[in-house]
Amino acid sequence: MPLPNPLVLQHPVQRNRILLLVGLTAVTLAVNLFGILFGLTAVLSHLLYFPVILASYWYPRRGLIFSVGIAVLYGITVFMITPQDIMIGIATIARGAIIVLVGSVVALLSWNLAESEQQLHDIIEFLPDATFAIDREGRIIAWNRAVETMTGMSKTVMLNRGNYEYALAFYGERRPMLAGLIINNEQQIEEKYPQVRKEAGKLVSEVFLPHFHGDRSMHIRFSATALVDAEGNITGAIESVRDITDQVMIESALEKTSNRLNTLAGILRYDMSRKLAVLYGQLRFGVMKFRDPEIISFIADLKESANGITRQIDISREFRDIGATPPTWIPVQDAIMTAAGRLEFGRVVFHAWTERLEIFSDPHLPTVFYHLLHNSLKEATGATKIVITYQIRENGCAIIIEDDGVGIPDHDKNSLFVQQEDRYGRGLFLAYEIVSLTGMTLRETGVYRESARFELVVPSEGYRVEGMEQ
Amino acid sequence: MNGNNPAPKTPPLIVTTPGSSGDAVSGIRELRVSEFSLADNVWLDYHNTTGDPKTDRIFAAFSSGVIVSLARCRRHRDGLEVDGVFTPENFRKKGYSRRVMDALVEACHNDDLYMYAVRHLTGFYGQFGFKPIPESALPPDIRERYTWATGNLEGADVQPMCRKAGL
Incomplete structure (x- = not known):
């Protein structure tokens, strides 16, 4: 058996293991020798499994050689001391074979276990995100290459260190980071640390570190989750750290640009609304002043155009607001009712059958239905009935808005939801933009000259029916 | 489910059907889960049928806040089944069943609908687009409901019917 590397003996754990193995091997062989001298060759040989199992478990690569060595030593002892007997010889060889077999099996299992541990270790080691892990006592048990690069602190220095050593690398002071909060089993974390939130079982926090690398500042996203054993007990925590500085800077720049554009659009809307108010006043005055039917008709056309501009202003205002508030679960029937309340149906029959259905959507969902219904209600469609239903499909849920009007010509279907100056206005474009925020799709599937049929398809995770199995 | 639950916070959208103002129906709508117990009470006289929110619409x-007619659309793994079409004795002959069936068919028209119709009502369901089909054409889960008839549906006085999807 090859001798252990002398450096290994300097490590206290390794040294203790080797001393234990040497001692245990010597004792069990001595006990066997003693037993053989007194004619006991069977029972005491089982004691040899202890050093064999331990050696194969701790040192799987040498387990086979070790067990062969033990078996040979045992065999030599028996053959030298006991009288030559064929039965004793066979039994001794069989015992030796079993010792070798036990050592081999344990070594193989331990080898496989070590390999899977190594794979797990490699996964953490080569994760693109800076990642470290701590055990239940807060000692660092993993410190991968990315975190070495980010902090400049090497793994050999950091491993096995406790007392919030990991926080020194980020904050310059010892303090519990997210992983520390998890192993400390802190309650009401979100109340105590407003910057910390829970996302799908993880703790997440974004912070700005003004002096992370000397004078260099950095926006960092921390996320951490508990490591648990088979019984669900927390045995440690793993935390990943991502530099989101570029992302934050881009978002900030976009936000500034968006604010600037919104301000400009707001000024334009305000000015146009004022001019429109004057125009409406003049039109009212014109209706009172003139009696000529031709002029009255002309004024009515002007008013219709002014109404169109008012609607465009409303759309522009809604477009500014979409995505500004987070999506939420919205009862579809409520949204339809809100939309219908803004429209005049006249003699058009309208049925909506979406009771109990809720979808995860931008809060502007009523605007979507408003524009779809507005489209159906246009006089040119000739629709006399509008029906809204839903259909549960394999890939989600389709909300179907159909009317018995002339429908949409095939060549117009692809451009329906694209921003353009055509007869459909920008309402459908706005509707499309709103639903796409939460992964929904909108398309027209009707048959021209038979009906119009808009399908709003909600992904499976984005809908629920009150009380229904999904 | 609680029979004393208040009315749903969002009333259903107006159901306006031209030419239907001759009777006293104050509305036709789909029930919310909190109202299923009201339907169960009405169905006590109809083989003790009960609604299950997990599968049923x-x-x-x-009429005047009282349920005067009911119909149920149950989702099976392999198809939708219409049943529970029932109007209590004192509200019959007023066209309520027809109105409720109209509503159900319109609300669920995107899928094929199947049913076991009592034989003397096949004409009635035929007006909503249901057509008689052989028992073998029923989806297995729906067919299973009448396995006790062991192929003798005529003896059970029921006729399998199907309505193809579409308005």
Whole structure:
């Protein structure tokens, strides 16, 4: 058996293991020798499994050689001391074979276990995100290459260190980071640390570190989750750290640009609304002043155009607001009712059958239905009935808005939801933009000259029916 | 489910059907889960049928706040089944069942609908687009409901019917 590397003996754990193995091997062989001298060759040989199992478990690569060595030593002892007997010889060889077999099996299992541990270790080691892990006592048990690069602190220095050593690398002071909060089993974390939130079982926090690398500042996203054993007990925590500085800077720049554009659009809307108010006043005055039917008709056309501009202003205002508030679960029937309340149906029959259905959507969902219904209600469609239903499909849920009007010509279907100056206005474009925020799709599937049929398809995770199995 | 639950916070959208103002129906709508117990009470006289929110959509006609007719669309793994079409004795002959069936068919028209119709009502369901089909054409889960008839549906006085999807 090859001798252990002398450096290994300097490590206290390794040294203790080797001393234990040497001692245990010597004792069990001595006990066997003693037993053989007194004619006991069977029972005491089982004691040899202890050093064999331990050696194969701790040192799987040498387990086979070790067990062969033990078996040979045992065999030599028996053959030298006991009288030559064929039965004793066979039994001794069989015992030796079993010792070798036990050592081999344990070594193989331990080898496989070590390999899977190594794979797990490699996964953490080569994760693109800076990642470290701590055990239940807060000692660092993993410190991968990315975190070495980010902090400049090497793994050999950091491993096995406790007392919030990991926080020194980020904050310059010892303090519990997210992983520390998890192993400390802190309650009401979100109340105590407003910057910390829970996302799908993880703790997440974004912070700005003004002096992370000397004078260099950095926006960092921390996320951490508990490591648990088979019984669900927390045995440690793993935390990943991502530099989101570029992302934050881009978002900030976009936000500034968006604010600037919104301000400009707001000024334009305000000015146009004022001019429109004057125009409406003049039109009212014109209706009172003139009696000529031709002029009255002309004024009515002007008013219709002014109404169109008012609607465009409303759309522009809604477009500014979409995505500004987070999506939420919205009862579809409520949204339809809100939309219908803004429209005049006249003699058009309208049925909506979406009771109990809720979808995860931008809060502007009523605007979507408003524009779809507005489209159906246009006089040119000739629709006399509008029906809204839903259909549960394999890939989600389709909300179907159909009317018995002339429908949409095939060549117009692809451009329906694209921003353009055509007869459909920008309402459908706005509707499309709103639903796409939460992964929904909108398309027209009707048959021209038979009906119009808009399908709003909600992904499976984005809908629920009150009380229904999904 | 609680029979004393208040009315749903969002009333259903107006159901306006031209030419239907001759009777006293104050509305036809789909029931919310909190109202299923109201339907169960009405169905006590109809083989003790009960609604299950996990699989059922129930449509009801109301008159003066009281359910006067019901119909149920149940989702099976392999198809939708219509049943529970029932109007209590004292509200019959007023067209309520027709109105409720109209509502159910319109609300669920995107899928094929199947049913076991009592034989003397096949003409009635035929007006909503249901056509008689052989028992073998029923989806297995729906067919299973009448396995006790062991192929003798005529003896059970029921006729399998199907309505193809579409308005």
